[in-house]
Amino acid sequence: MSQHHExxxxxxxEASAASEVARVNAxxxxxxxxxxxxxxxxxxxxLSPFQIAYETYGSLNASKSNAVLICHALTGDQYAASxxxxxxxxxxxxxxxxxxxxxxxxxxFFVICQNVLGSCMGTTGPKDIDxxxxxxxxxxxxxxxxxxxxRAQAMLIDRLGIEDLFCVIGGSMGGMxxxxxxxxxxxxxxxxxxxxxxxxxxxxxxxxxxxxxxxxMADPDWHGGAYLAEGANPSKGLxxxxxxxxxxxxxxxALHRKFGRNLQNREKVTYGFDAxxxxxxxxxxxxxxxxxxxxxxxxxYITRAMDYFDLAADYNGVLANAFKNTRTRFCIVSxxxxxxxxxxxxxxxxxxxxxxxxxxxxxxxETDKGHDAFLLDEPEMFSTLRGFIDAAxxxxxxxx
Amino acid sequence: MSQHHExxxxxxxEASAASEVARVNAxxxxxxxxxxxxxxxxxxxxLSPFQIAYETYGSLNASKSNAVLICHALTGDQYAASxxxxxxxxxxxxxxxxxxxxxxxxxxFFVICQNVLGSCMGTTGPKDIDxxxxxxxxxxxxxxxxxxxxRAQAMLIDRLGIEDLFCVIGGSMGGMxxxxxxxxxxxxxxxxxxxxxxxxxxxxxxxxxxxxxxxxMADPDWHGGAYLAEGANPSKGLxxxxxxxxxxxxxxxALHRKFGRNLQNREKVTYGFDAxxxxxxxxxxxxxxxxxxxxxxxxxYITRAMDYFDLAADYNGVLANAFKNTRTRFCIVSxxxxxxxxxxxxxxxxxxxxxxxxxxxxxxxETDKGHDAFLLDEPEMFSTLRGFIDAAxxxxxxxx
Numbered sequence: 001m002s003q004h005h006e007x008x009x010x011x012x013x014e015a016s017a018a019s020e021v022a023r024v025n026a027x028x029x030x031x032x033x034x035x036x037x038x039x040x041x042x043x044x045x046x047l048s049p050f051q052i053a054y055e056t057y058g059s060l061n062a063s064k065s066n067a068v069l070i071c072h073a074l075t076g077d078q079y080a081a082s083x084x085x086x087x088x089x090x091x092x093x094x095x096x097x098x099x100x101x102x103x104x105x106x107x108x109f110f111v112i113c114q115n116v117l118g119s120c121m122g123t124t125g126p127k128d129i130d131x132x133x134x135x136x137x138x139x140x141x142x143x144x145x146x147x148x149x150x151r152a153q154a155m156l157i158d159r160l161g162i163e164d165l166f167c168v169i170g171g172s173m174g175g176m177x178x179x180x181x182x183x184x185x186x187x188x189x190x191x192x193x194x195x196x197x198x199x200x201x202x203x204x205x206x207x208x209x210x211x212x213x214x215x216x217m218a219d220p221d222w223h224g225g226a227y228l229a230e231g232a233n234p235s236k237g238l239x240x241x242x243x244x245x246x247x248x249x250x251x252x253x254a255l256h257r258k259f260g261r262n263l264q265n266r267e268k269v270t271y272g273f274d275a276x277x278x279x280x281x282x283x284x285x286x287x288x289x290x291x292x293x294x295x296x297x298x299x300x301y302i303t304r305a306m307d308y309f310d311l312a313a314d315y316n317g318v319l320a321n322a323f324k325n326t327r328t329r330f331c332i333v334s335x336x337x338x339x340x341x342x343x344x345x346x347x348x349x350x351x352x353x354x355x356x357x358x359x360x361x362x363x364x365x366e367t368d369k370g371h372d373a374f375l376l377d378e379p380e381m382f383s384t385l386r387g388f389i390d391a392a393x394x395x396x397x398x399x400x
Numbered sequence: 401m402s403q404h405h406e407x408x409x410x411x412x413x414e415a416s417a418a419s420e421v422a423r424v425n426a427x428x429x430x431x432x433x434x435x436x437x438x439x440x441x442x443x444x445x446x447l448s449p450f451q452i453a454y455e456t457y458g459s460l461n462a463s464k465s466n467a468v469l470i471c472h473a474l475t476g477d478q479y480a481a482s483x484x485x486x487x488x489x490x491x492x493x494x495x496x497x498x499x500x501x502x503x504x505x506x507x508x509f510f511v512i513c514q515n516v517l518g519s520c521m522g523t524t525g526p527k528d529i530d531x532x533x534x535x536x537x538x539x540x541x542x543x544x545x546x547x548x549x550x551r552a553q554a555m556l557i558d559r560l561g562i563e564d565l566f567c568v569i570g571g572s573m574g575g576m577x578x579x580x581x582x583x584x585x586x587x588x589x590x591x592x593x594x595x596x597x598x599x600x601x602x603x604x605x606x607x608x609x610x611x612x613x614x615x616x617m618a619d620p621d622w623h624g625g626a627y628l629a630e631g632a633n634p635s636k637g638l639x640x641x642x643x644x645x646x647x648x649x650x651x652x653x654a655l656h657r658k659f660g661r662n663l664q665n666r667e668k669v670t671y672g673f674d675a676x677x678x679x680x681x682x683x684x685x686x687x688x689x690x691x692x693x694x695x696x697x698x699x700x701y702i703t704r705a706m707d708y709f710d711l712a713a714d715y716n717g718v719l720a721n722a723f724k725n726t727r728t729r730f731c732i733v734s735x736x737x738x739x740x741x742x743x744x745x746x747x748x749x750x751x752x753x754x755x756x757x758x759x760x761x762x763x764x765x766e767t768d769k770g771h772d773a774f775l776l777d778e779p780e781m782f783s784t785l786r787g788f789i790d791a792a793x794x795x796x797x798x799x800x
Contacts, residue, residue: 202661203660
């Protein structure tokens with residue numbers, strides 16, 4: 001629920017967006033990839049130039065063998081364990097997972113978290129200036145894939161002089177990236193932890209994404225994607241998209257436990273369309289605060305990348321082939337009440353890894369918190385990951 | 401999927417709505433309730449005048465003991481077993497349930513289906529003219545409840561000279577009305593069949609409704625509810641609301657079986673925001689055709705009525721008290737893959753009825769069709785209801 005933010009007036013959206021970029025760039029580390037290092041996208045388009053904004057925590061050891069890459073989810077960012085420059089949230093979105101003495105122990109590991117391609121926190125995306133036109137890309141930004149995101153991440157890892165990663169980890173879309181990393185760069189991933197994810201996006205999940213996209217595109221302030229040039233912001237459509245998505249991140253049981261049919265600061269219903277129920281007030285708040293920190297076109301592009309994700313399709317339809325001869329150590333985690341990326345989807349990954357004779361652990365964690373459990377205080381998740389990472393570190397010779 | 405309808409241009413929406421009302425009135429039977437018979441609403445408001453549009457099938461017997469009342473769902477209407485005047489769909493929305501020789505046998509029963517209060521197919525709702533202002537009600541229409549809908553229905557049943565109903569039946573919101581009928585008029589309901597419903601609307605369901613309402617209200621063509629006076633129609637917002645809701649009517653399994661990740665008339669993805677996937681095309685179609693037949697404000701009012709439904713609340717929080725000393729014979733039906741009104745919600749009704757020592761059957765039907773199963777070809781549902789209705793008819797002396 002946290003603090004409430006006002007939606008910026010549309011008229012100042014462009015200026016506000018520009019100043020946001022400046023603020024983010026001032027805080028994040030940024031690597032620039034110029035005309036000599038274009039990014040070859042799955043669509044066939046060559047993206048150049050582009051930049052990647054990222055954060056790091058801890059120190060790289062002399063043998064460069066202790067790097068952990070955290071991959072963020074759809075609306076996540078590089079601030080996994082540090083203050084978010086727009087919301088001011090102090091500890092980062094994975095504050096309980098990443099830090100000194102925590103499962104991803106910054107006293108021992110060099111942790112990297114990159115803002116994904118197409119997002120809006122400093123890495124190149126549709127809100128940035130297209131050098132060909134000197135205007136924001138908008139819908140002229142090329143459609144990207146999870147494969148493209150990971151290829152860009154690998155370029156940053158190259159730039160940092162890191163040959164291989166001790167661990168790649170992420171939940172939801174971060175889990176998709178983790179799987180893509182393990183498939184595309186098997187020799188560069190010592191261990192991989194995909195959490196609450198799937199090897200391909202389901203029809204139901206594509207459907208929910210499409211509702212969100214249509215909500216954004218139905219907002220006249222979207223202007224066919226050119227809202228920045230128009231000094232507008234489709235904040236109402238984006239808020240509706242976020243509200244619909246937010247329901248899917250929770251479980252029915254958690255909604256019942258947290259809100260039930262409780263009324264919002266009133267004794268009885270008002271026979272009107274105000275937020276009579278706490279759940280309504282909560283959802284509206286989620287929608288309103290989201291538009292302060294996220295770009296509507298980025299939402300379109302990143303949901304599209306998730307929809308397109310189908311790892312087996314790149315390997316003749318056989319998911320096990322994606323992991324052929326892999327030496328990566330896998331830990332798959334799912335949550336009992338996650339209906340967005342249910343255990344059955346995660347288990348398909350396990351089956352494929354078993355078929356590929358991979359080294360794989362699988363834990364389904366009992367919780368009522370739904371898909372969002374991976375972002376929350378889940379002691380069993382923490383202890384599972386602490387154990388797995390610790391054992392992998394021993395194998396890697398990092399516990400000596 | 402059926403046929404495709406164009407969205408009417410906004411400019412002609414008012415004229416179009418007016419001519420729709422005329423067409424519907426010309427086809428449906430309508431009862432008018434004047435100033436001498438106002439409807440006392442739960443909000444305290446007295447609604448007058450108002451009218452109820454309804455359809456009937458079969459003939460009332462001499463003893464008036466064979467009347468069946470069908471209660472429709474959120475976006476349903478009185479055309480349960482006859483041609484829909486707007487869509488042209490020939491057989492009605494329950495064509496496989498209602499008719500000669502079917503479970504609700506029009507050769508034996510006199511079947512009544514009323515358009516609910518607040519809807520838009522001839523019964524008074526927010527798109528109708530407020531006699532106090534000579535303008536469409538819009539948001540000045542009073543907020544209504546399931547109790548209000550049922551109270552209005554009872555007035556029509558009175559008008560038809562029917563003392564008690566052989567059976568009240570309905571799915572989803574129709575099931576809510578069925579429960580309300582049995583609770584409010586225990587002596588007038590011989591048998592009751594609530595299908596895929598709940599005695600109170602859950603937090604998750606309120607949340608989905610709130611997303612739909614916010615999508616409508618975010619559409620500038622909604623004009624604070626006064627779109628008819630403005631010659632506008634919030635069709636984009638209403639389409640988004642319908643798309644989001646439609647996902648909840650289906651099951652993940654059915655979506656996977658029907659659509660999976662199949663592409664829409666193309667060999668490969670287009671790297672764009674067209675409807676690459678069949679599920680996207682299907683959802684867009686659902687949204688677009690819905691706005692041709694439904695009023696956006698009616699959607700607000702009826703979803704609100706469902707949100708407010710909490711039958712136990714009217715009986716000191718004890719659902720069993722709603723059915724104290726009931727002599728009604730109940731048959732409760734749920735579907736295994738219905739996640740909107742899951743079996744657990746239906747089972748709570750069964751528990752309450754058991755606690756009230758009611759005569760109750762309960763069947764959970766195995767299907768992958770989700771909530772919409774009650775509208776579809778479900779042989780086990782048909783045979784269950786045929787058996788229950790037949791046995792009740794024998795008890796009632798209708799099979800002599």
